Amino acid sequence: GFKMGIVGLPNVGKSTTFNALTKTAAAQAANFPFCTIEPNVGDVGVPDARLDKLAAIATSKQIIPTRMTFVDIAGLVKGASKGEGLGNQFLANIREVDAIAHVLRCFEDKDVTHVEDRIDPVADAETIETELMLADLESIEKRRANLVRKLKGNDKEAQQQDRLLQEAQEMLESGKPARLVEVDAEDAKAWSMLQLLTTKPVLYVCNVGESESVEGNEHSKAVAEMAAAQGNSHVIISAQIEEEISQLEADEAAMFLEEMGLAEAGLDRLIRAGYELLQLETYFTVGPKEARAWTIKKGTLAPQAAGVIHGDFEKGFIRAETIAYDDYIACNGESGAKEAGKMRAEGKSYLVQDGDVMHFLFNT
Numbered sequence: 001g002f003k004m005g006i007v008g009l010p011n012v013g014k015s016t017t018f019n020a021l022t023k024t025a026a027a028q029a030a031n032f033p034f035c036t037i038e039p040n041v042g043d044v045g046v047p048d049a050r051l052d053k054l055a056a057i058a059t060s061k062q063i064i065p066t067r068m069t070f071v072d073i074a075g076l077v078k079g080a081s082k083g084e085g086l087g088n089q090f091l092a093n094i095r096e097v098d099a100i101a102h103v104l105r106c107f108e109d110k111d112v113t114h115v116e117d118r119i120d121p122v123a124d125a126e127t128i129e130t131e132l133m134l135a136d137l138e139s140i141e142k143r144r145a146n147l148v149r150k151l152k153g154n155d156k157e158a159q160q161q162d163r164l165l166q167e168a169q170e171m172l173e174s175g176k177p178a179r180l181v182e183v184d185a186e187d188a189k190a191w192s193m194l195q196l197l198t199t200k201p202v203l204y205v206c207n208v209g210e211s212e213s214v215e216g217n218e219h220s221k222a223v224a225e226m227a228a229a230q231g232n233s234h235v236i237i238s239a240q241i242e243e244e245i246s247q248l249e250a251d252e253a254a255m256f257l258e259e260m261g262l263a264e265a266g267l268d269r270l271i272r273a274g275y276e277l278l279q280l281e282t283y284f285t286v287g288p289k290e291a292r293a294w295t296i297k298k299g300t301l302a303p304q305a306a307g308v309i310h311g312d313f314e315k316g317f318i319r320a321e322t323i324a325y326d327d328y329i330a331c332n333g334e335s336g337a338k339e340a341g342k343m344r345a346e347g348k349s350y351l352v353q354d355g356d357v358m359h360f361l362f363n364t
């Protein structure tokens with residue numbers, strides 16, 4: 001599965017956001033730094049209105065959304081790369097995630113201490129990014145030193161690693177994150193294996209005050225500008241409201257959202273933004289028993305998409321019977337789509353499209 005790490009300075013609302021996401025009290029919010037010491041891990045269903053529509057047409061007994069994992073990574077402070085706060089342990093946790101949700105404090109509240117005694121989310125973002133850049137520099141130096149012996153032996157893999165590490169190092173030394181290095185297609189795999197912290201895509205989560213979750217505020221506007229300039233994305237939420245909503249029943253939550261003037265829960269937007277950030281897509285399997293969503297990386301071929309369900313589906317792949325989502329809806333289901341000639345037989349080289357309704361045929 002895909003993993004998003006929730007990071008940010010202490011007291012910005014990470015645990016509150018995580019709690020709301022996972023609807024548990026496991027990651028207890030408290031008004032002091034370092035309250036969440038172990039990384040908390042939670043699995044979250046990815047909201048997708050298409051799945052409900054498909055299930056309604058097929059009268060599926062069960063609806064099973066696809067899932068994304070969130071990890072609450074607390075303890076990142078100024079000096080973390082030098083072992084301050086809970087330092088290196090947290091950097092190691094960030095190394096393992098596919099993308100970073102960076103929570104920024106955009107709410108004013110005198111009762112909630114800010115570690116720097118001021119509300120300035122853009123400066124906070126820089127503080128964290130600087131720590132991640134320093135940590136990358138340190139690990140690059142160590143890794144390059146370890147490669148010296150292999151380089152003498154003319155090891156091709158070591159040469160590639162060292163060349164890429166050097167490019168990252170130069171970018172970082174110029175004060176910029178490693179994600180700005182332009183990497184050729186043939187280096188892409190080795191590059192991602194380096195697992196540098198500042199190559200992870202970032203989604204800024206602006207945690208605004210309770211009455212500001214529709215329009216945002218001056219702080220979230222500043223973050224939006226920063227994110228746009230960096231080519232990163234952002235979402236606006238009120239972590240506190242989201243936590244309240246997460247404790248309501250579905251119908252109560254819908255009423256609450258309407259009263260607040262919100263089209264959908266901020267958390268749904270956050271989850272979907274993460275999905276987009278990771279360039280993930282969804283295909284569906286639909287039948288009377290269940291309607292289910294599956295996650296694939298954009299650009300996945302049919303056999304590998306089948307492999308997400310089960311390894312045997314990939315190994316013994318014969319073909320996929322495929323109906324595009326729009327056709328499935330327009331033809332009111334599978335038999336209608338079949339009659340209209342909208343069910344296609346696709347082979348091993350078929351690039352699965354977002355929303356495809358798939359049925360795999362395979363040898364056992």
Ligand code: GDP
Pocket residue numbers: 008009010011012013014015016017028029030031032033034035036074107108109112207208209210238239240241
């Ligand atoms: P973390 O250290 O980043 O995980 O922050 P927490 O989620 O533990 O939140 C720290 C404190 O800020 C807690 O007392 C929360 O109740 C409070 N808090 C979090 N989000 C908001 C918010 O949107 N508005 C206000 N006023 N307080 C918040």
